[in-house]
Amino acid sequence: MKSKIILLVEDNPDDELLTIRAFRNNNIQNEVIVAHDGQEALDYFFNKTGPENPLPAVVLLDLKLPKVNGLEVLQRLRNDKRTSLQPVVILTSSKEEQDIINGYRLGANSYIRKPVDFSHFMDAVNQLGIYWLILNELPAPQLEQ
Amino acid sequence: MKWLDNLPIRTKLTFITVLSCTISLFLASTVMITYDNHTYRKQKQKEITAQAEILATRMVASLEFEDPAAAQEYLNPFAINPEIAAAAVYTAKGKLFASYSRSGIRTAPAVSEEKGKYYKKNELIVFWPVLHKQRQVGSVYLHAIIEPLISRATRYSGIAFLALIASLIITLPIAMRIHYAIANPVYARSLIEASLDPMVTINPEGTITDVNAATIKVIGKSRLELVGTDFFRYFTEPNKARESYEQVFANGFVTDYPIIIWRSDGSLTPVLFNASVYKDESGKVLGVFAAARDVTAQKQAEKEIRLHAVALQTANQELEAFSYSVSHDLRTPLRAIDGFSQAVLEDYSEKLDDQGKNYLQRIRSATQRMGQLIDDMLDLSNISRVEMRHATVNLSALASDVVLELQNNEPNHIVECQIESGLTTVGDDSLLRIALSNLLGNAWKYSGKTNKPIVKFGMKQDSNGKKEFFVSDNGVGFDMAYADKLFCAFQRLHSISEFPGTGVGLAIVQRVIHRHGGSIRGEGVLGQGATFYFSLPE
Numbered sequence: 001m002k003s004k005i006i007l008l009v010e011d012n013p014d015d016e017l018l019t020i021r022a023f024r025n026n027n028i029q030n031e032v033i034v035a036h037d038g039q040e041a042l043d044y045f046f047n048k049t050g051p052e053n054p055l056p057a058v059v060l061l062d063l064k065l066p067k068v069n070g071l072e073v074l075q076r077l078r079n080d081k082r083t084s085l086q087p088v089v090i091l092t093s094s095k096e097e098q099d100i101i102n103g104y105r106l107g108a109n110s111y112i113r114k115p116v117d118f119s120h121f122m123d124a125v126n127q128l129g130i131y132w133l134i135l136n137e138l139p140a141p142q143l144e145q
Numbered sequence: 146m147k148w149l150d151n152l153p154i155r156t157k158l159t160f161i162t163v164l165s166c167t168i169s170l171f172l173a174s175t176v177m178i179t180y181d182n183h184t185y186r187k188q189k190q191k192e193i194t195a196q197a198e199i200l201a202t203r204m205v206a207s208l209e210f211e212d213p214a215a216a217q218e219y220l221n222p223f224a225i226n227p228e229i230a231a232a233a234v235y236t237a238k239g240k241l242f243a244s245y246s247r248s249g250i251r252t253a254p255a256v257s258e259e260k261g262k263y264y265k266k267n268e269l270i271v272f273w274p275v276l277h278k279q280r281q282v283g284s285v286y287l288h289a290i291i292e293p294l295i296s297r298a299t300r301y302s303g304i305a306f307l308a309l310i311a312s313l314i315i316t317l318p319i320a321m322r323i324h325y326a327i328a329n330p331v332y333a334r335s336l337i338e339a340s341l342d343p344m345v346t347i348n349p350e351g352t353i354t355d356v357n358a359a360t361i362k363v364i365g366k367s368r369l370e371l372v373g374t375d376f377f378r379y380f381t382e383p384n385k386a387r388e389s390y391e392q393v394f395a396n397g398f399v400t401d402y403p404i405i406i407w408r409s410d411g412s413l414t415p416v417l418f419n420a421s422v423y424k425d426e427s428g429k430v431l432g433v434f435a436a437a438r439d440v441t442a443q444k445q446a447e448k449e450i451r452l453h454a455v456a457l458q459t460a461n462q463e464l465e466a467f468s469y470s471v472s473h474d475l476r477t478p479l480r481a482i483d484g485f486s487q488a489v490l491e492d493y494s495e496k497l498d499d500q501g502k503n504y505l506q507r508i509r510s511a512t513q514r515m516g517q518l519i520d521d522m523l524d525l526s527n528i529s530r531v532e533m534r535h536a537t538v539n540l541s542a543l544a545s546d547v548v549l550e551l552q553n554n555e556p557n558h559i560v561e562c563q564i565e566s567g568l569t570t571v572g573d574d575s576l577l578r579i580a581l582s583n584l585l586g587n588a589w590k591y592s593g594k595t596n597k598p599i600v601k602f603g604m605k606q607d608s609n610g611k612k613e614f615f616v617s618d619n620g621v622g623f624d625m626a627y628a629d630k631l632f633c634a635f636q637r638l639h640s641i642s643e644f645p646g647t648g649v650g651l652a653i654v655q656r657v658i659h660r661h662g663g664s665i666r667g668e669g670v671l672g673q674g675a676t677f678y679f680s681l682p683e
């Protein structure tokens with residue numbers, strides 16, 4: 001079985017590096033694809049030129065992103081038949097109530113706030129990995145209508 | 146007569162009635178007294194002259210026979226006539242022949258005068274010839290003191306006064322009735338004139354039939370200029386005015402119809418018009434009665450409120466954007482600092498000595514504290530921003546929840562908790578939970594080094610019936626000298642090494658209580674504990 005892909009949508013290179021480091025330190029060896037802004041994330045899913053990219057096991061979505069922000073990405077995913085059931089975990093710095101509410105309203109599967117303390121961050125990433133890559137069962141791919 | 150204008154109409158009418166009665170009676174009395182005096186004096190003159198004539202005829206014999214005693218006999222009876230003060234008879238040569246004087250008030254002159262009668266003030270003097278066969282044989286003299294005018298006038302005025310009272314008894318009730326007949330319309334009119342709101346009556350053709358003072362003021366034309374002119378021309382939108390007028394006829398009234406009055410000098414007055422039709426007794430519509438309310442000040446105030454609201458909204462949006470940005474952007478570099486410090490510690494452990502590792506640890510804890518400060522700052526600003534939802538809140542239940550949470554977090558920390566049951570208030574459940582959680586959390590924290598920590602939540606009622614909730618502990622307390630710093634954000638009365646924290650908790654509590662319109666105060670004794678009292682409006 002092909003290993004499950006993680007799509008990390010993260011514009012900050014420090015956070016990108018630290019998140020990947022946290023995965024590796026927790027022995028999560030799955031392929032991590034990084035989209036550096038919202039548009040890149042959308043391009044991964046809705047690539048018009050090449051063949052379709054496989055759906056990731058989980059999207060780790062930051063909210064504050066250049067070009068297209070995280071909530072818009074989420075909305076676009078939910079509005080498309082193929083990606084409407086795609087597991088999306090919002091992984092961001094803020095715990096602003098409006099972000100949390102909007103995130104869930106648009107159909108986020110989870111909302112995780114990145115702790116400042118790296119040890120806590122490591123814990124969070126570890127649990128994320130165990131949950132979404134091992135425990136969680138994915139739906140069968142939805143066919144285009 | 147200015148003072149008269151300020152009197153109530155009823156007093157005015159009474160005053161006028163009394164005054165006119167008095168003046169007319171006074172004038173009548175004066176004329177009567179003058180006339181009476183005149184006729185009285187003439188009458189008296191006639192009487193006394195007649196008496197003198199009679200006396201003269203009776204004196205003929207006495208003078209002819211030169212018998213003064215007999216003459217005296219005729220004079221003495223004057224004693225019974227109180228008017229005659231003196232009387233005398235003179236010989237033909239004018240020598241005193243016989244005389245009478247009552248009590249010596251007046252005495253007859255020694256020598257007679259020519260025939261005549263004249264007044265000396267109230268005294269009438271009459272000399273009358275005694276004739277015998279067309280020959281004057283002597284003369285008589287009568288001196289009468291008639292009643293003085295003043296004593297009669299006094300009597301008359303007494304009568305006039307009685308007449309005045311009598312006439313007032315008759316006229317005052319009439320005046321009252323007149324008051325009702327006249328004063329009510331006058332009163333109503335003066336009310337209309339006193340109104341600050343312009344009022345107009347308009348006939349069915351749309352012509353102004355009457356205006357009050359406020360209309361004159363707002364349009365800037367006199368009553369004469371306004372009455373008889375077309376009502377609609379005084380508005381910036383005559384058609385709209387006409388439309389409202391037609392509405393009045395269709396519905397019988399209009400309410401708060403917004404329109405702008407065009408003043409003669411060009412200035413504009415926004416008003417709200419209220420108008421209704423008025424009818425005669427048979428129900429026929431005579432016209433429209435319209436009253437306007439000048440809403441210039443209101444509009445101005447509304448504009449200011451709108452500007453303030455916009456400014457406030459802008460400020461709020463900026464604040465929201467600011468905290469949103471703080472929430473996202475300030476934490477990210479901190480995570481990098483902490484993360485890479487940890488990475489260095491993990492990956493380059495063997496290349497670092499203990500001091501280097503210690504420094505990195507310090508970087509990490511400072512970063513984490515910074516993260517905590519940012520979170521607390523956001524929490525504090527959030528307290529002021531969240532929308533409040535009022536409902537009945539069971540504070541006792543909230544307090545129990547909070548204590549349970551505290552116990553779960555620190556199961557080894559044994560604290561005796563006394564929570565008074567059944568305490569409720571009206572407020573925002575989640576905000577009050579935050580407040581109680583901070584107050585009880587503090588009590589928990591600051592009593593942590595006490596032997597037998599006791600944390601209480603309850604309510605006290607003072608003698609005025611004012612209710613205060615309180616959270617108390619028997620912990621380290623604080624010096625009342627610093628009581629004013631208790632509720633300032635990021636102010637702490639204890640060092641971080643003694644008791645951890647950022648100094649935001651009580652500031653948050655105070656904001657919550659203030660947002661509810663309540664008040665909070667703290668009392669403490671160093672080493673003995675602290676009590677925080679808060680009251681919420683009932």
